[in-house]
Amino acid sequence: MATLYLVPNVLADGDWQTVLPAQVKSILSHTKYFIVENIRTARRFMKQVNHEINIDECTFYEINKRTTTTDLPHFLKPIADGHDVAIISEAGCPGVADPGAEVVKIAHKQGIKVVPIVGPSSILLALMASGLNGQNFAFKGYLPVKPQERVKELQTLEKTIKNTRQTQLFIETPYRNNQLISDVLKACSPSTLFCVAANITGENEFIQTKSIQDWKKSGVPDLHKQPVIFLLG
Template sequence: MAKLYLIPNLLSEGDWQNVLPAHVLPVLTQTRYFIVENIRTARRFMKRVNQAIEIDDLTFFELNKHTPSNEIPSFLNPLEKGEDIAVISEAGCPGVADPGAEIVKLAHHKRMEVVPLTGPSSIILSLMASGLNGQNFAFNGYLPVKSAERAKAVKVLEKKAKIEQQTQIFIETPYRNNQLISDLLKMCSSATLLCIAANLTGENEFIATRPIGEWKKGVPDLNKQPAIFLIGY
């Protein structure tokens, strides 16, 4: 029976063998159909894993916010004909804060076999390393861009973290990281714990959890660096 493989991608530059399990190699090498968020970056990732892959012999379907919804079901046509398909995320695990969830949902609706492969998730890695509550947590994606809306969202998350003892996890577009940190220092109480995790699995990985009051003494420059943020108590 043909399978829909979910292949994790790297979070940072570096040797893929230090981050991804060995079974990613044969799946990438033997599969001929791929559903990806960006064809160019997917091809580059595949070549990093196996230079011998003949990229021009493969078929790619691009799934992102620009993909017409009526086109998505056709991406599974090879699976219905007995051909394996692999979904590759831009970074981390497919379907987690990733448009790949849509095709996975459709595959389940069609009673197709879905096989997730082990790989890095910035959400899980940062939670593991934060020291914050790992039994009760929530991933909130991106916070609002507008200052007033962001302030309100941060206050809601901080309240949840304190009252429910629920770790709150969120991300930001890399070029707005520094602004987000600045806003967190202004909006959160001094006792609130903030974990900043950047460049996970990379050579310049940075992970630190400190009270807001301590972060006010100095914060790292995270402009244009992949990062994830957690608050808790």
């Protein structure tokens, strides 16, 4: 039976074998149809895993802001013809804060076998390393960009933490990291715990959890244009 594989990608530069299972190499080497966010970066990743892959024999379907919902079923057509298809995330795991989830939803409706491959998730790795509540947590995605709306959302998150002890995780566009951190330090209570997890699995990985009060004393490193996930607890 042809299968839809969900293939994870690395989170940071380095040897893929330190964070991905050997199964990834086998799947990428034997699959000819791929659903990706960016063809160029997907091709580069595949060559890093196995430089002997003949990229010219592969077919790529891009899923991004320009992709319409009517395009998605077409991406799965090779499976009906007996060919495996693999979704490759741009970073981390497909379907988790990732547009591949829409394709997976269609695959289930069509009765297609879906196989997730173990890989790094910045959400889980940051939660593991934060020391915050891992029994009850929520990933909020991006917070509002407008300052007043962002402050209001942060205050709402703090109320949730106080009432339920639910850890709150969120991200920001890398070039706005420093502004987000500044807003968190201004808006949140001194005792609230704030974890900053940057470049997870990379050589310059930085993960620290401190109270807002302690962050104000020590300062936060410059994280402009770096991959970061933030947690409040």
